[in-house]
Amino acid sequence: MSLIEQINSEKLPKHIAIIMDGNGRWAKQKGMLRAFGHENGAKSVRTTVETCARLGVGHLTLYAFSTENWNRPKLEVEMLMKLLINSLKNEVKTLSKNNIRLNAIGNLDRLPKSAKKELLEVIEATKNNDRMVLTLALSYGSQEEIISAVKAIAVKVKNNIISTDAIDESIINQHLYTQNLPNVDLLIRTSGEQRISNFLLWQIAYAELYFTPVLWPDFNDEDLYAAIVSYQNRERRFGKTSDQIK
């Protein structure tokens, strides 16, 4: 049976998050500059987005640029920001055609003005689409997100808007960038690295983790299907016993 035939469409992960890693190594293997890897990575973004929407996945969140990525060489950062602007310009039609709503999480004020403007325009242009929510994590760091949530909650406690006792999981969720997103069911990381790199630390509390050696520019539909099949073959127990689940 082919991989796609093995996918049970009733048990799809509601929210898939991907750490898209390995663009630089992919380019290096080909004797090319890192920029070439990023450009080809953008192609994998397009196919992955379209395939997730076609399968019926409700939420796809892509780690595109981390707070730590600001520390890369200036030229690479500039190149990535230009690529972001061009991709947004080129993809807005595809998003609308596929009825996909764009969303973004991260410290967007750190983005160059032109990139932030383009991003907000595409978010606005796609706001009524309801087949899938595509969230781009840009200038995103989970620790920074948690710090800003803690600060916002502390201010509310200080001003007697909420009491300390009222702070629970739901209050914390409401103060994260991901406030409107369901928790992650499946987290995929490409390129063979097995780490989280400051991505969605709170939101992956019970996600299934899937690591593949495939470098992001090579990641294709079959690789996505393989991740989903692996996910569907696991027993998610959420702390209970196997008997309780069955």
Ligand code: IPE
């Ligand atoms: C992922 O690929 C893209 C970003 C982090 C922006 P990398 O650029 O990290 O590629 P490697 O890990 O160096 O191969």
Ligand code: IPE
């Ligand atoms: C994580 O990849 C960030 C993105 C994919 C955007 P990195 O390549 O920056 O992660 P580390 O530094 O190897 O952990």
Ligand code: MG
């Ligand atoms: Mg990397």
